[in-house]
Amino acid sequence: MxxxxxxxxxxxxxxxxxxxxxxxxxxxxxxxxxxxxxxxxxxxxxxxxxxxxxxxxxxxxxxxxxxLLDAFGPAPLEGTSRAELMSSTIRWIAAKIAEPGVGDAFAGVFSDAVSDPALREILSTRLQDPYRLALQDALGEPENRVLFFIDVVVGVLLHRMGMTGGPMVDADVTALVEMVLAHFADGPGQA
Amino acid sequence: MxxxxxxxxxxxxxxxxxxxxxxxxxxxxxxxxxxxxxxxxxxxxxxxxxxxxxxxxxxxxxxxxxxLLDAFGPAPLEGTSRAELMSSTIRWIAAKIAEPGVGDAFAGVFSDAVSDPALREILSTRLQDPYRLALQDALGEPENRVLFFIDVVVGVLLHRMGMTGGPMVDADVTALVEMVLAHFADGPGQA
DNA sequence: GAGTATCGATACCTGAAGTCGCGAAACTCT
DNA sequence: AGAGTTTCGCGACTTCAGGTATCGATACTC
CATH class of the missing domain: 1.10.10.60 (Homeodomain-like)
Structure with missing residues (x-):
């Protein structure tokens, strides 16, 4: 030393x-x-x-x-049951993306990453991986299932943002929560 | 005349x-x-x-x-039941986005549209609206539900493409089909 | 043949990412 | 105190891509 x-x-x-x-x-x-x-x-x-x-x-x-890392901060990961945990996580992401500038910045850097492998590496390693690992731990789900979860939640929110220019309304966020919860209700195990 | x-x-x-x-x-x-x-x-x-x-x-x-309009062409809209129709539509979009260049072009123009209202208008009117109207007609679903359907399917596929640089594997497309079908199984009516 | 709209080629403008070099300031170490 | 090191603000610079404008030539219609 x-x-x-x-x-x-x-x-x-x-x-x-x-x-x-x-x-x-x-x-x-x-x-x-x-x-x-x-x-x-x-x-x-x-x-x-x-x-x-x-x-x-x-x-x-x-x-x-x-x-974005600074804006998102650590994932809350609140909730006693799996359903509550997933629901609160989805609503947390939706609320963050709806904050002024956050959604635009996210969608912008995401699209830049499509044709920039170096940026894609930064985005995947620095932003996605920490939340992915935390979710794997909290949910007890394998990597591919958590990646699918992230694809669904973030993908839907960003697509709505990109198509309309504004964040997703609360009713649709609720529909998103219900859809994801139903799909992941049976717990880890299936593909 | x-x-x-x-x-x-x-x-x-x-x-x-x-x-x-x-x-x-x-x-x-x-x-x-x-x-x-x-x-x-x-x-x-x-x-x-x-x-x-x-x-x-x-x-x-x-x-x-x-x-992209030329590459996608008209939606097949095959299938006798609602489930078959949705399933074939999702797999058709996934296959198209997986074609060389299509996914990259889609994700690229999508991200450009985030900060370009004029391009967003073109994207929404020329590309999304025709398929949205055809789906509303074929599924008998209201506009907001079909928009949600498109957000989910396209959003997930593009997010996977943007994060990994490659198209979604078939197993995950199947998971996507199952999740969407379960959510829309009860037919039109709910939010 | 007159008028019109396309063609290829090329030069140009604008704006943004990223680099470089400068002198000045704020530290640590001796 | 002084040498060494790193950051700071400032500004000039390079590169590159989107988009515009001009040119003579060409292919049509009337």
């Missing part, structure tokens, strides 16, 4: 502007949409130089993913 | 290269991905000038939408 206390590396420390940049990202995406929310505009909204943003995130997509 | 036979408008008629451009679009998108499939490259692959493409389609998104 010779170097167990890195204390602080030499050089000027980074200013604590990550939270400000995340807030500026969401508000800029919310106002202008994903494509017009350029890194330059986001940086200006945060009161920060563009080079500062690129010093911390390698690409616009990586910035968005980190911003 | 004075001008009931427009016959052919004056000027040089357009050459019949639409089909060639569509094929070039899909193959280019398949090879390079949506973002790198520039209009210039697509035109070159079709043996056509870029200006010719822009003379026929106002934007890249409109070209992609027309290309």
């Amino acid at each position: 010779t170097s167990n206390t890195p204390a602080r590396p030499p050089g000027r420390p980074r200013t604590g502007v990550n939270a400000v940049v995340f807030a500026a990202t969401l508000s800029t995406v919310h106002e202008l949409g994903y494509a017009r929310a350029t890194v330059e505009r986001i940086a200006a909204a945060a009161g920060v130089a563009k080079s500062t943003v690129y010093r911390r995130w390698p690409s616009k997509g990586a910035l968005i993913v980190d911003c | 004075t001008s009931n036979t427009p016959a052919r408008p004056p000027g040089r008629p357009r050459t019949g290269v639409n089909a060639v451009v569509f094929a070039a679009t899909l193959s280019t998108v398949h090879e390079l991905g949506y973002a790198r499939a520039t209009v210039e490259r697509i035109a070159a692959a079709a043996g056509v000038a870029k200006s010719t493409v822009y003379r026929r389609w106002p934007s890249k998104g409109a070209l992609i939408v027309d290309c």
Whole structure:
């Protein structure tokens, strides 16, 4: 244990502007949409130089993913029964995606990932995997079933967002909950 | 009925290269991905000038939408029972999206539409509405239920495509069919 | 033959992602 | 105190893609 206390590396420390940049990202995406929310505009909204943003995130997509991670936070995973747990998780995701800027940012980075394998890797590893593992643990379901669950919930919400420009209304979220609950009611085991 | 036979408008008629451009679009998108499939490259692959493409389609998104319309064609709507009809429709969409280039193009134009209201209008009106109306008629379901059906099927398939880079495996398509069928089994009427 | 709309080719404009280099500031270590 | 290191803001720069405009040539209709 010779170097167990890195204390602080030499050089000027980074200013604590990550939270400000995340807030500026969401508000800029919310106002202008994903494509017009350029890194330059986001940086200006945060009161920060563009080079500062690129010093911390390698690409616009990586910035968005980190911003989404910050916006979502850890999954609540509340509920005593499997049904309650799934229901609350779905409603939690729906509510988060409905927050101003979050859905637009999510759909935007998602579509960028289609033709960008590096970004797809970031999206899958940094954003999807933590929630996937937490759900596997909480639900006791195998990986492929949880991935299917995520595909259904997030896919439906993003498709509605992309087609209409707005979040899904509550009645349809309820229908989504009922449909998913019925499919997963029989517990782990089937394909 | 004075001008009931427009016959052919004056000027040089357009050459019949639409089909060639569509094929070039899909193959280019398949090879390079949506973002790198520039209009210039697509035109070159079709043996056509870029200006010719822009003379026929106002934007890249409109070209992609027309290309998808051509690739999908009319919905089969086969099956005697409601369950068979839904099942065959879902498998038909899944198979189409799995065709080389189609899924990438779909996901790409979809994500572009998120921050482009004009493109969203084109996507919704030209691509979604025809199939929505046909499904409303064939299933006897109200608009909001059919929209939910489309959200589920297309949303799930595109989310899988965007996250993994490849189409959904057959076992998961089967799970999707079962889940949707169970939800819509009770027929029209509930929310 | 006059008029019109297409064709290919090419040059151009705009905007956005990402890079680079600069001098200044804020730290740590000696 | 001073050397070394890293960040900061600022701005110029490169690259690339969507889209526009202009050109002479071509293929039609009237």
